[in-house]
Amino acid sequence: MTAVGIDGIEIWTGKLKLDLPGTFAPEQGDDPEKYTKGLGLNNSSFPDVYEDIVTMGANAAKGLMDRKGLEPEDVGRIDVATESAFDHSKPVSTYIAGCLEQVYDGDFTHANKGERKFACLAGTQAIDDAYNWIRAGRNRGRPAIVITTDTALYARGDPGEATQGAGAVAMLIDEDPSVVELSTDQGYGSKDETDFLKPNQQFPSVDGKRSVQVYLSRMREALEDYESVTDDIELEDFAYAPFHTPFPGMVRKAALLAYRHVIRDTAHEDALADEIGRQPREGEYDDREAYEEAIRGYMDDLKTTEQYQTWYDATVEPTLGLSREVGNWYTSSVHIARVSALRDALTRDREFVDETLLVASYGSGAQAEIHAETIREGWRAEIAGLDIDDQLDARYDLTWDEYEDVHDVHEYDMDVEREIEEFTQPDGEFVFTGWGRMNERKYEYVE
Ligand SMILES: CC(=O)CC(=O)SCCNC(=O)CCNC(=O)[C@H](O)C(C)(C)COP(=O)(O)OP(=O)(O)OC[C@H]1O[C@@H](n2cnc3c(N)ncnc32)[C@H](O)[C@@H]1OP(=O)(O)O
Numbered sequence: 001m002t003a004v005g006i007d008g009i010e011i012w013t014g015k016l017k018l019d020l021p022g023t024f025a026p027e028q029g030d031d032p033e034k035y036t037k038g039l040g041l042n043n044s045s046f047p048d049v050y051e052d053i054v055t056m057g058a059n060a061a062k063g064l065m066d067r068k069g070l071e072p073e074d075v076g077r078i079d080v081a082t083e084s085a086f087d088h089s090k091p092v093s094t095y096i097a098g099c100l101e102q103v104y105d106g107d108f109t110h111a112n113k114g115e116r117k118f119a120c121l122a123g124t125q126a127i128d129d130a131y132n133w134i135r136a137g138r139n140r141g142r143p144a145i146v147i148t149t150d151t152a153l154y155a156r157g158d159p160g161e162a163t164q165g166a167g168a169v170a171m172l173i174d175e176d177p178s179v180v181e182l183s184t185d186q187g188y189g190s191k192d193e194t195d196f197l198k199p200n201q202q203f204p205s206v207d208g209k210r211s212v213q214v215y216l217s218r219m220r221e222a223l224e225d226y227e228s229v230t231d232d233i234e235l236e237d238f239a240y241a242p243f244h245t246p247f248p249g250m251v252r253k254a255a256l257l258a259y260r261h262v263i264r265d266t267a268h269e270d271a272l273a274d275e276i277g278r279q280p281r282e283g284e285y286d287d288r289e290a291y292e293e294a295i296r297g298y299m300d301d302l303k304t305t306e307q308y309q310t311w312y313d314a315t316v317e318p319t320l321g322l323s324r325e326v327g328n329w330y331t332s333s334v335h336i337a338r339v340s341a342l343r344d345a346l347t348r349d350r351e352f353v354d355e356t357l358l359v360a361s362y363g364s365g366a367q368a369e370i371h372a373e374t375i376r377e378g379w380r381a382e383i384a385g386l387d388i389d390d391q392l393d394a395r396y397d398l399t400w401d402e403y404e405d406v407h408d409v410h411e412y413d414m415d416v417e418r419e420i421e422e423f424t425q426p427d428g429e430f431v432f433t434g435w436g437r438m439n440e441r442k443y444e445y446v447e
Pocket residue numbers: 031032033034035037038039120159160161162163196206207208209211212215244245246247249250328330362363364
């Protein structure tokens with residue numbers, strides 16, 4: 001079967017930055033280490049006043065098309081995944097295609113466009129759609145562009161405010177891909193949950209503590225489902241394991257749970273037995289409560305072992321690099337985790353063509369999905385071509401007062417009476433310019 005997967009990637013970060021330990025923590029009266037060590041975040045990205053999900057998505061897509069030498073007619077499909085859409089009918093992909101048509105000679109008239117929604121999972125689902133479309137032979141040899149784009153803002157004062165972020169990723173999905181080939185096998189964990197939702201509102205209603213538990217439960221179910229369609233997973237099978245990363249501390253919890261699950265009844269469990277005992281088995285306990293307490297004790301011990309730490313440092317920690325500097329990008333989050341892993345491999349000059357990633361996506365509401373990806377020959381050139389370090393360095397560092405203004409500017413219901421100036425100068429990018437006669441948002445390309 002022809003390989004299908006990710007052939008190219010571009011990232012666009014919001015052009016502003018909030019320093020969490022330096023600027024946010026003092027205003028909250030918090031110890032800065034709650035952010036750097038507890039949540040695992042240093043900075044969040046924010047959109048400047050002329051940026052939104054369309055400009056960020058269009059800028060990422062233009063970067064991708066230019067790098068891959070594509071014209072609009074070459075593209076058969078544009079799907080956008082977002083949980084920050086401002087229009088209940090017209091998909092964001094049409095706005096983005098409209099932007100791109102301002103700068104290319106051709107148009108996307110014969111491209112299929114859509115929008116995917118399942119919280120942060122939607123980007124992975126949009127990749128699935130493209131994969132299925134190509135595998136079904138309906139693509140006429142053309143690739144798909146999948147764009148994940150979000151302004152992940154929370155209401156002021158919500159505990160989630162510390163985990164905000166804004167940015168976009170554009171990915172080219174094609175046959176014979178340069179970066180990774182996607183596995184056909186997938187595992188799902190899915191249940192109707194009300195942990196994080198936006199019922200006709202811009203900012204989420206969140207039960208933060210519960211959302212953490214829901215994430216872990218759905219991930220466990222997805223892992224079990226994935227194991228049921230593949231051979232049992234071995235730790236050695238995966239070079240990196242990129243997870244959906246709302247904040248790195250969440251992944252720390254998920255990785256520990258996944259490790260415990262995967263090593264059960266293996267030589268890895270045996271090797272730890274002298275140090276921390278074997279994993280509790282439910283049948284050995286009188287009731288569920290006692291069993292769960294024993295599991296918690298085992299996990300506390302497990303995370304201190306050298307065996308676990310070595311695996312975590314090699315396989316999971318490198319996936320968190322970008323997240324620590326940008327915060328939660330919702331639909332993009334697992335995709336920047338993958339890029340972080342590949343950047344780590346590049347820095348280490350690692351030869352790992354044909355090695356495998358275990359990719360774990362998640363969306364509140366709630367569903368997790370797990371699949372594998374195989375590294376392809378062209379990964380190194382694609383990842384070396386990213387300019388994300390320059391973008392991160394160029395971000396404008398907001399003061400507290402400026403952060404409050406920026407949050408107000410991006411809040412739909414907020415009537416900002418004073419004029420808030422842009423903090424950065426647009427340069428070779430799409431910008432938001434105001435509203436049209438039908439309340440549509442308008443965009444221009446600034447040279
Ligand atoms: C939103 C999505 O993208 C979808 C999902 O993944 S849902 C799952 C994740 N959920 C979210 O991201 C929801 C939005 N976030 C939130 O609501 C909140 O950020 C949160 C509930 C996750 C945490 O908020 P909080 O209650 O203010 O933080 P709190 O739990 O006190 O502290 C965070 C961590 O820092 C640790 N910490 C606190 N102070 C510390 C200090 N001084 N030094 C070191 N660590 C510290 C805490 O112990 C805690 O770690 P553990 O959970 O491992 O114990």
